[in-house]
Amino acid sequence: MQDGVDCKDCPLRRLEIFHAFSPSDLAFMREFKIGELRVDPGGPILVEGSRNPQLFTVLAGMGLRYKTLPDGRRQIINFVMPGDFIGLQAAMGGAMGHSVDATTPMTLCVFRRSEFLDVFRDNPSRAYDVTWRVATEEHFLGDALASVGQRSAIERVAWAMVRLHQRTAALGLADDGSIPFPYRQQDLADTLGLSLVHTNKTLAKLRERNLVSWVEGRLHLHDLDTLGRIAVVDPNEEPLRRPLI
Amino acid sequence: MQDGVDCKDCPLRRLEIFHAFSPSDLAFMREFKIGELRVDPGGPILVEGSRNPQLFTVLAGMGLRYKTLPDGRRQIINFVMPGDFIGLQAAMGGAMGHSVDATTPMTLCVFRRSEFLDVFRDNPSRAYDVTWRVATEEHFLGDALASVGQRSAIERVAWAMVRLHQRTAALGLADDGSIPFPYRQQDLADTLGLSLVHTNKTLAKLRERNLVSWVEGRLHLHDLDTLGRIAVVDPNEEPLRRPLI
DNA sequence: CGGTCTTTTGATTATATTCAACTTAAGTGG
DNA sequence: CCACTTAAGTTGAATATAATCAAAAGACCG
Numbered sequence: 001m002q003d004g005v006d007c008k009d010c011p012l013r014r015l016e017i018f019h020a021f022s023p024s025d026l027a028f029m030r031e032f033k034i035g036e037l038r039v040d041p042g043g044p045i046l047v048e049g050s051r052n053p054q055l056f057t058v059l060a061g062m063g064l065r066y067k068t069l070p071d072g073r074r075q076i077i078n079f080v081m082p083g084d085f086i087g088l089q090a091a092m093g094g095a096m097g098h099s100v101d102a103t104t105p106m107t108l109c110v111f112r113r114s115e116f117l118d119v120f121r122d123n124p125s126r127a128y129d130v131t132w133r134v135a136t137e138e139h140f141l142g143d144a145l146a147s148v149g150q151r152s153a154i155e156r157v158a159w160a161m162v163r164l165h166q167r168t169a170a171l172g173l174a175d176d177g178s179i180p181f182p183y184r185q186q187d188l189a190d191t192l193g194l195s196l197v198h199t200n201k202t203l204a205k206l207r208e209r210n211l212v213s214w215v216e217g218r219l220h221l222h223d224l225d226t227l228g229r230i231a232v233v234d235p236n237e238e239p240l241r242r243p244l245i
Numbered sequence: 246m247q248d249g250v251d252c253k254d255c256p257l258r259r260l261e262i263f264h265a266f267s268p269s270d271l272a273f274m275r276e277f278k279i280g281e282l283r284v285d286p287g288g289p290i291l292v293e294g295s296r297n298p299q300l301f302t303v304l305a306g307m308g309l310r311y312k313t314l315p316d317g318r319r320q321i322i323n324f325v326m327p328g329d330f331i332g333l334q335a336a337m338g339g340a341m342g343h344s345v346d347a348t349t350p351m352t353l354c355v356f357r358r359s360e361f362l363d364v365f366r367d368n369p370s371r372a373y374d375v376t377w378r379v380a381t382e383e384h385f386l387g388d389a390l391a392s393v394g395q396r397s398a399i400e401r402v403a404w405a406m407v408r409l410h411q412r413t414a415a416l417g418l419a420d421d422g423s424i425p426f427p428y429r430q431q432d433l434a435d436t437l438g439l440s441l442v443h444t445n446k447t448l449a450k451l452r453e454r455n456l457v458s459w460v461e462g463r464l465h466l467h468d469l470d471t472l473g474r475i476a477v478v479d480p481n482e483e484p485l486r487r488p489l490i
Numbered sequence: 491c492g493g494t495c496t497t498t499t500g501a502t503t504a505t506a507t508t509c510a511a512c513t514t515a516a517g518t519g520g
Numbered sequence: 521c522c523a524c525t526t527a528a529g530t531t532g533a534a535t536a537t538a539a540t541c542a543a544a545a546g547a548c549c550g
Contacts, residue, residue: 067387067388067390067391069391069395069396069477070477070478070479071477073391073395073396074395075387075390075391075394075395077387077390077391088380089380089384092373092376092377092380094380094381094384094485097383097384097387097388098387117373120365120369120370120372120373120376121369124365124366124369124372125365127365127369127372127373127376128337128362128365128372130376131337131365131372131375131376131379132337134376134379134380134383135333135334135337135339135379136339137383138342138379138382138383138386139334139339139342141383141386141387141390142312142320142322142342142343142386143312143342144390145312145320145322145386145389145390145393146312146314146318146320146322148390148393148394148438149320149393149435149436149437149438150314150318150319150320150438151314151318190394191394192394193393193394193395232314232315232316233315234315240339
């Protein structure tokens with residue numbers, strides 16, 4: 001470890017959503033982490049097609065993960081939040097399939113990528129965790145695909161809000177139904193496969209029904225049950241506890 | 246190994262798209278494989294929500310991987326083909342996030358799932374391969390999401406055909422522009438987030454332009470360049486060689 | 491043959507996009 | 521301090537795209 005937060009003091013470790021670190025996990029992480037990177041809002045973290053094998057975990061801040069079609073259209077794959085692990089594709093020798101940008105100031109833990117392959121040899125349980133995280137991310141993408149493919153505009157917007165609430169609440173970022181949302185309507189539109197105008201009008205409908213309000217970069221969700229019903233999501237699912245990498 | 250094809254004779258091994266097996270890989274796979282499963286067309290292989298930790302590789306035949314919304318709408322996540330590795334989520338202790346059904350007679354290699362965790366301890370390079378496969382699948386899902394979210398109906402249909410051609414050609418299943426397509430139009434519709442009727446009319450447009458024909462469960466792609474241009478896909482990408490698991 | 495499933499087609503309706511204009515809010519530089 | 525610019529959100533109107541509805545034609549099977 002060079003600079004930044006010592007893994008033993010990592011604020012993410014305290015969250016229930018993450019598995020407890022064993023002493024050996026902790027020792028490993030301290031060895032694996034080589035520093036921190038700060039990125040300003042709007043700044044790029046990883047770019048699609050690049051083969052720069054950089055591995056990060058988000059320590060603080062939020063961002064966007066997105067793909068761009070050859071003609072410039074953009075599909076947002078996911079919102080990026082603390083605890084997210086990014087850069088795996090490039091670390092495994094491939095080209096990044098998507099870009100990641102910051103939308104708030106972000107702090108990233110930077111890992112020793114040269115030894116990434118060695119993780120599999122030296123620390124099987126960490127390797128298992130990495131695989132688990134990727135499999136879980138794949139699961140989420142399947143869910144997102146089902147949304148964009150099958151849900152109507154209002155269902156999609158409600159779905160995004162319910163999911164965002166689940167994620168931010170697990171990170172302790174939700175205050176009484178209010179969650180951080182440092183994005184533009186265009187970002188939400190590109191997430192859900194809707195036009196900007198239609199996204200705006202759909203948000204207005206939810207606002208008129210007193211289900212959500214959006215002020216100063218935070219979303220206030222006034223009636224999660226109703227949102228969940230609109231979104232056609234199974235209300236019984238709870239966020240999975242997961243390994244922190 | 247109990248019955249079925251001995252891994253050393255596995256027909257998939259001969260394909261260029263898959264990495265060569267080292268003798269130790271081969272020994273490992275022979276140990277890891279415990280048998281084969283045959284499934285009839287229409288039969289279920291894995292069901293969403295189940296926690297039955299079964300691990301398979303597709304040896305022959307094709308199928309569908311899909312999610313179902315609580316109200317019954319269906320989103321197809323991907324077409325399943327020989328060499329595909331399925332059941333990982335359940336093998337890692339989670340619930341399946343999707344179902345898998347056969348659409349042709351299928352033969353699956355069944356793996357010793359009880360020892361899946363041990364793979365990470367005993368065979369790091371296989372573990373790495375598993376992770377690589379999942380990361381690649383995630384990459385594909387991002388691509389699919391971008392299609393459903395950003396492309397028009399005709400672009401989506403063309404996109405599906407180009408991708409299908411890439412996949413089947415890599416498996417040696419494409420004959421002179423003709424590829425197996427053991428699905429219904431409803432399946433294509435549920436893949437692309439379109440209604441059945443609109444999918445049918447969009448296919449008719451491509452047929453009228455002499456770009457595709459669809460007879461007896463095979464798609465004939467008469468002009469891949471034009472299809473690629475319609476699909477807005479980067480023509481320079483080639484399928485990645487990948488580990489066989 | 492009758493029945494079921496799939497594909498096809500036309501007509502109608504709904505949903506979402508595009509276009510265009512206007513409002514705020516937040517810089518920037520004279 | 522104030523014009524000027526730029527980015528983001530909002531709104532209405534026109535248009536396009538896709539969904540829905542309905543019916544018929546093939547295909548396949550017992």
